[in-house]
Amino acid sequence: MTTRSQQQGQLRIGKTSNLLCDKSSESDDAGRHETPCDVQIEAGKDVDRPSEPKDLEIDATKSNKNGFALLMTVMALALSMFLVSLDMTIVATAIPRITDEFGGIDLVGWYGSAFFITLGGFQAAWGKIYKYFPLKISFLISIVLFEIGSLICAFLLGVAPNSLALIIGRAITGVGGAGISSGAFTIIAFSAPPKQRPAYIGILGASYGIAAAVGPLIGGAFTSHATWRWCFYINLPIGGVSGVIILLFYRPPPPSSLLNEDLKEKLLQMDLPGAFLLIGAMVCYCLALQWGGLSRSWNDSTVIGALVGFGVLLTVYVVVQWVQKERAAMVGRLFERNVILAMIYIDLLAGTFFLLVYYLPIYFQVVSGVSAAESGIRNLPLILAQSIATILSGIALSKFQRPQPFLLFGAGVTAIGSGLLYTLDIGSSSGKWIGFQILTGIGIGWCFQVPVVTAQSTAAPSDLPSVTGMVLTVQTLGGSVFVSAGQSALDNVLLKSLPNISGIDPKVVLKMGSTELRQAFSSAQLSEILVAYMKGLKAAFLVAIIASSTATVVSMGVRRTKLAGSLPPTAV
Structure with missing residues (x-):
């Protein structure tokens, strides 16, 4: 880590709405004067070494004079964080009922993994997007993506009800969720005065925790008394209200010079190759665990190919991160x-x-x-x-x-x-x-x-x-790695235990929804099936x-x- 030379220029968002910098700040390379925007690596210059960091002090009160507007902005951000956290847990209690409708538990792991894979895979890319593209517009786009994914999960499933549509919707929701979670903290940094910033971020944290707590409860209530699709319908009004408030009340800071970079440099900074390599590796991993021991044996060429693909893509990802230096998501x-x-x-x-x-x-x-x-x-x-x-x-x-x-x-x-x-x-x-x-x-x-x-x-x-x-x-x-591992453990142990029950076809049980078992089998058969399920759950808990x-x-x-x-x- 390079040592910091001295406190350098300060950034103040003032009445002129311009970025002012300390004229005494000079670069280490050519003695030229720098702006605070030059904290980031300049396009095409010395990407092997980071620029010397500068302390930036943002006088948020100058750009957010309206206290009511700031309050509304924080409320919108809290709603958006509530949205992302809620989506992590609300589906959990609905999964058994979803398996009833889609016929089987073999894709259960994907309902969570699809969301977590894209949520994690695109977080770093969104961080770069907020640096190189307009902050307000980018955040609104992330909400729109989240809403599109929710709409696919809720509405389009009524037209084409199947697990694949749900998984695709969850993946798109994860892309939007990555932008929301990254953008919320960025907007707070530019909106709240430094002394008040921890309190406002605490509000976001509280919203996140509350959503995680009530998610399973709300999901269970919707599933029991209405339809599990309401687990996704509920995202639409919450996200809509948050987006409208941001659109009307949030005033972003003056644009930085990074917005003027050419499109090629912006795309390079986003590390999209790394994001897609990481997502591809995780998809291979999840597919291998989904197939292994169930639809295909563990020594099947397809399963082995998926595991090899996971290893190869992960290795290439590491190499790409090393080559890209400061442009990489993992520096x-x-x-x-x-x-x-x-x-x-x-x-x-x-x-x-x-x-x-x-x-x-x-x-x-x-x-x-x-x-x-x-x-x-x-x-x-x-x-x-x-x-x-x-x-x-x-x-x-x-x-x-x-x-x-x-x-x-x-x-x-x-x-x-x-x-x-x-x-x-x-x-x-x-x-x-x-x-x-x-x-x-x-x-x-x-x-x-x-x-x-x-x-x-x-x-x-x-x-x-x-x-x-x-x-x-x-x-x-x-979340993706271990939810999928738990699913593989549950399915494989369940598949091994079911053949010991007379008159039971293991494949029929696996393709049957979790909560349909009590209506489909006799009491004697059900007792043995529940014992097998318990063995499978113990395997998941062992993970x-x-x-x-x-x-x-x-x-x-x-x-x-x-x-x-x-x-x-x-x-x-």
């Missing part, structure tokens, strides 16, 4: 020890969390036989405990400033909680599934935000957006145990260093 010089470990850690923890969010509803609805609405209520102990623990750990970390113990404690408790969830069985008492979820939620929440803070503490201010994006990318992809236990080991390698200065607002 090589930022891979300090704690950053690498933080990325591995959050991938494992996020995977554990989303795996449990997606497969606990199957336990409640299939094994326990409750409705989707009741399943959403039963899933609340995990979500609420996680949300509350996240807030409390943020306060505690601000005081103690040492992240490593938080990482170790959180992962350890999560591993214990996942192990206890593994012991759930047919007829387990409410005390068990409530208590086990609370313990697991506390563990996940206590450490969920800490990897971002850990990575940020190693970076210079000018590198904070890049290092944060790197961590958030693997966090999002962790969570392995992931969280590995995260515990990874946390031991994190340096026990103290955070430098106060926590950055993006870590709230």
Whole structure:
């Protein structure tokens, strides 16, 4: 990491609506005067080395004199973050009913993975879009993409009801969601005065947590009392209101000189090859797990080809990131020890969390036989405990400033909680599934935000957006990796257990919706099928145990260093 020479020019958005810079700031290369916009690497110049960072002070009050407009903007951003978070969890309790309509559980993993793959794959690209294209227009486009994906999931499925249409809709929604989550924090940085910025970002965080908590409950209510399509219909008015408010009230800062770059340079900075390589690798991975042991044997050439494709594309992705240097989504010089470990850690923890969010509803609805609405209520102990623990750990970390113990404690408790969830069985008492979820939620929440803070503490201010994006990318992809792994474990164990039941065709059970089992089979057959389902769910929960236990080991390698200065607002 290059050392910072001196405090250089300040950026102020003043009455002239121009970017003013300190005339004494000179470049290290040619002694020319620089503008603050030159913090980024100039097109075609010395991409092997980053430009010297500058401290930029944004006087947001000058560009947002209207307090009401600022309030409306923050409200719109909170709504948009609510939208993205809601979409992560609202589908979970609807999945068993969706399998009834589409006939089978073989594509369940894709309902979540399609969203997470594009959400993670395009986050870095959206970060570059907001630097090189108009901020307001770009954010509105991200909302439109999110709405189009939701419309496909909700409306077009009525015309052509099948899993493929749902998966495509979820993928498009993920692309829009990546732009919304990245853009919301960018807009806050340009809208709120520096002293108020943490409070406003806290509002976004609260909105995100509330949506995660109520998502399974709302999804269950819609599925039980209306239709699961309302899980996607609800996105349309929320996104529409958010977009209209941004359109009417948000006033973006004066355009930077980066907007004048030629289109070729803008596209190069977005690292689109890297995004598509990463998405392609994840698709190969998910296909291999979907086919392996089910529609094809694990030694089938198609399955092997998908696994080889995953490895090849991932290798090419790493090479592309290395070659692109500062234009890459994953900037090589930022891979300090704690950053690498933080990325591995959050991938494992996020995977554990989303795996449990997606497969606990199957336990409640299939094994326990409750409705989707009741399943959403039963899933609340995990979500609420996680949300509350996240807030409390943020306060505690601000005081103690040492992240490593938080990482170790959180992962350890999560591993214990996942192990206890593994012991759930047919007829387990409410005390068990409530208590086990609370313990697991506390563990996940206590450490969920800490990897971002850990990575940020190693970076210079000018590198904070890049290092944060790197961590958030693997966090999002962790959901895809482990939801798919859990699905493969569930399906393969279920397929091996079903042939032992007389009069049962395993393929018929796999193609049947999860909640249709009780109407399709006799009591004696159903009892044996539920035992097989429970074995499959235990295999999925075992994936969570392995992931969280590995995260515990990874946390031991994190340096026990103290955070430098106060926590950055993006870590709230």
